[in-house]
Amino acid sequence: MIQRKIIHVDMDAFFASVEQRDNPELQGKPIAVGSSSERGVVATCSYEARKFGVRSAMSSVVAKRLCPDIIFVRPRFEQYEAVSAQIMKIFQEFTDKIEPLSIDEAFLDVTENFVQQSSATEIAKLIRKRILEETGLTASAGVSFNKFLAKIASDMKKPNGLTVVRPEQAEAFVEQLPIEKFYGIGKVTAEKMHRYGIHNGKDLKGRELHELTRLFGKSGMFFFSMARAIDEREVKNSRVRKSVGAEQTFEKDLTTKFERIAELYKLEQEVFERIKESNFKGKTITLKVKFHNFEQITRSKTINGWFTSFDTIHRYAKELLLQTYLEDAKIRLLGVTISNAEEDEKDGIQLTLNF
Incomplete structure (x- = not known):
């Protein structure tokens, strides 16, 4: 059996690094991409901010407490997607076996490659060099003979690091x-x-x-x-979408029935648009509710048909909300997700995409 040569490439603090690249005044400073509001959340942060303990998914209030000088920058997703597309083109110069995990990381199988290079380590060096030259950004990489080891290795020497785990190691x-x-x-x-x-x-x-x-x-x-370093998963070019959803954290708690239904309606519209764009079909709808004290509940409903129309989404999302006892509750977040996809009935690796 041929031993695979797998590279995992992970961009370093991707969103924050793009912002620092595009705005020299932010270079070397602790920044967080996200909202600075009371209900804001850090999407990602620079390594300067991480030294203070700031992390992704942390509330902005906690981030400011840990790092009083932190600078909040509003996300520019179109710019991040454009840079991600640049990086993907670089990958495609080396192999056609590419499995993106997100906008800023991917697996590459370079067992057979377009540059006739026998060393996966040398290919990883070339890729990182090209990324730096073309985007001005650094990437960390892990190299090994399976996905599990390559993924872990890429995180060992961040930022701007390269770790190789050979079979004997x-x-x-x-x-x-x-x-x-x-x-x-x-x-x-x-x-x-x-x-x-x-x-x-x-x-x-x-x-x-x-x-x-x-x-x-x-x-x-x-x-x-x-635990035995066994991972036989192949690098897959395509991934199967398992769910489509949307959620919103509110600046002020929702306290009335009208406010809850009005905000839920907006989320339903957003989910419906994403379903249309992706041609997604799912049988299960899930309502997520997070209260002011951060307690959280979910409620789900599975139907015989598919959630492909706005009316169906609205009917069952509203039903789940009204069935939940919320008379005196203060709600800080609502979310709606459609899952149990048509593809679930087929074989294949699946990836949940959270929006």
Whole structure:
């Protein structure tokens, strides 16, 4: 069996780096892309801000508390998409096996490539050099023989770093890895693993498959394989959309029935437009409600047909909202998502796209 040569390229603080590139006055300063309002959220931040503990998805209030001098910049998604397209064209000069994970990162399979280069490490160097020359931005990269290792490796020496994990290094690399660094293990799962004495890759590798599946369900098989550096997933050129949705955090809490229905109506329209644009079909609608105290609930409804018309989306989203006891509640966020897609009935890797 041919051993694959996989590169994972991850742009460094992408949105923030674009803003610093385009505005020299922001260079070297702690900036956050997002809204500075009381209800604002940091989309991403510069490495200067990260030194203070500021992170993506953090509330703007907390970010300003950690870093009083932080500068908030409104996002320019059209510009980010344009730069992302530039980077994608660079990738296409080296291989046609490209799997974007988001606007700022992708897997590349360079086992066979267009530049007749046998070393994946050299290709990663060339790609990073081209990105810097053409966009003025830095990228970090991980190189290995599977996606799991390449993904983790790309995060080891950020920013502007390159990490290579060769086959003979894989076992030791995974064993010393803190469990929080494993791709696919979030905070809640990591805490659960700690309770069972699993703190790193070596601890995880010491657990039997039946134990991991008992503790973590279907994910147990994934964890079992990752602990042994086994990942047979191929780099896929196309990904299947699994859901379409929209959500909104409000400047002021919604306290009346009229306000809730009016704001929900706007979200329904947005979701409907995205469904039309993507030609998406789903059977399940989910309502997300977050209250002023940050408690959150979700309510779902599955129908026999498809959510392809605005009337259907409006009918069931409103029904879910009215069925939820909210008489005295103060709502800070509403969200509507359509899922259970037509493609779910087919084989293939799927990726949830959050809007």
